[in-house]
Amino acid sequence: MLYSKGTEYAIRSLAWMAKENGNQARRAEDIAQRAEVPAPFLAKTFQKLAKDGILLSVKGPAGGYVLARLPSQLSLLDIVSSIDGTYDMDGCILGQGKCSDINSCPIHKKWLATKKGVLEFLKTATIADIALSLKKSKTAKKV
Secondary structure, three states, X not given: OOOOHHHHHHXXXXXXXXXXXXXXXXXXXXXXXXXXXXHHHHHHHHHHHHHOOOEEEEOOOOXXXXXXXXXXXXXXXXXXXXXXXXXXOOEOOOOOOXXXXXXXXXXXXXXXXXXXXXXXXXXXOEHHHHHHHHHHOOOOXXX
16 A cells, blocks of 8 residues: 555545635535545544645634645645655565665565656646546546
């Protein structure tokens, strides 16, 4: 798995917000319902995202959360790092601890190329990419 369930929920929710106009304040409960994620879990997740400058928390009766940056400036790696901490793929795919060029497992070299590709994907894929796909897809129920 590339990231935690919490990160999956965050990505789905942020993509929904971007698709539906991310600069309009929305309550976490409403976003959770629309993005089909557990509301209590999302509220805690949004607190982390706000702390890390991905969301802004708007106070008051018309308050809620808004995107702090343009969706095109929110990479999946930004979100993974916010929710899961520093993204680390240094663990051995065979479960043999840390893999390195010096201390490598039997498939380390093959995994290294894949790992670099995954990291590049997370750096370059954005919430805007997902939101655009959602807008184009008439059948997309979930993010």
